[in-house]
Amino acid sequence: MTRESEGLRALVAGARHVLFDFDGPICLLFHGCPADRIAAEQVEWLDERGLGWVLTDSERRSEDPHGVLSSIAERHPGSDLVAELEEQLTRHELRAARRARPTAHADVLIRTWVAVGVQLAIVTNNSARTVSSYLRGRGLLRCFDPHIYGRTRDLSLLKPHPRTLNTALTALGAAPETSLMIGDSLSDHTAAVRAGVPFVGYARHDATAEQMQRAGVPEHSITRSLEPLLEAVRRS
Structure with a gap:
């Protein structure tokens, strides 16, 4: 042994x-739905709503959607923005779960x-x-x-x-x-x-x-x- x-x-x-x-x-x-793609879609979602300013340069380039969400939550705790981003991430996870x-x-x-x-x-x-x-x-x-x-x-x-x-x-x-x-x-x-x-x-x-x-x-x-x-x- x-x-x-x-x-x-x-x-x-x-x-x-x-x-x-x-x-x-x-x-x-995220085997069938890469996390870096989800992170990019987070950036696009924020930009489309004129909210890209909440992202730092490193967050904009990040391949970790969970890390970006956590960082934004630290700066804007309890905000509607964080709640919407969290729900969006959950939708991405549910989609990924079908291909996991x-x-x-x-x-x-x-x-x-x-x-x-x-x-x-x-x-x-x-x-x-x-x-x-x-x-x-x-x-x-x-x-x-x-x-x-x-x-x-x-x-x-x-x-x-x-x-x-x-x-x-x-x-x-x-x-x-x-x-x-x-x-x-x-x-x-x-x-x-x-x-x-x-x-x-x-x-x-x-x-x-x-x-x-x-x-x-x-x-x-x-x-x-x-x-x-x-x-x-x-x-x-």
Whole structure:
């Protein structure tokens, strides 16, 4: 048994509740609808309404629609503009969900965890409507419903803020130390640390794994595939 598999097995053995990030660990949401295209459409939408002035030069060139929305929300909290942009992003996500590519082994991992009695939740910066739409299409909604906690109009509560994790833990009646989060970003890791929840980093790329290690995620808690995690669940 490798060090990675030993580490994952120990984390899995102690988990009674598992919190999944959505885009990455469960699917590649923007596989068929690239995020950079959505970001460009955000700019066009603002320009058409004479609101392009709200964007900085870097935001105008950004390929991250979620980041642009968060930045604008910081400068214009609670505004109608932010509410309209958030709704527009949700519509884009719902469109992307129809073409999203399932992450390898994710579906069977989810079903296996449910089969052994572990309760699951989604904690995401995406819209809960998007998550529900995708899961319904895969026949997985009942594995999580009603524990899907996503983006709200208060964008200051997006991860790395631990709000979605704390909400999920409270609703599940779960202790942080007997829970587990699976995420693929530094914001996921930071939110898990703040909530006191053990973390598994899903890193498809070397650069992501290196970033996670520099941020303090132990090497044995980082996996390049969900397959070792699935094997750990089956052996637990």
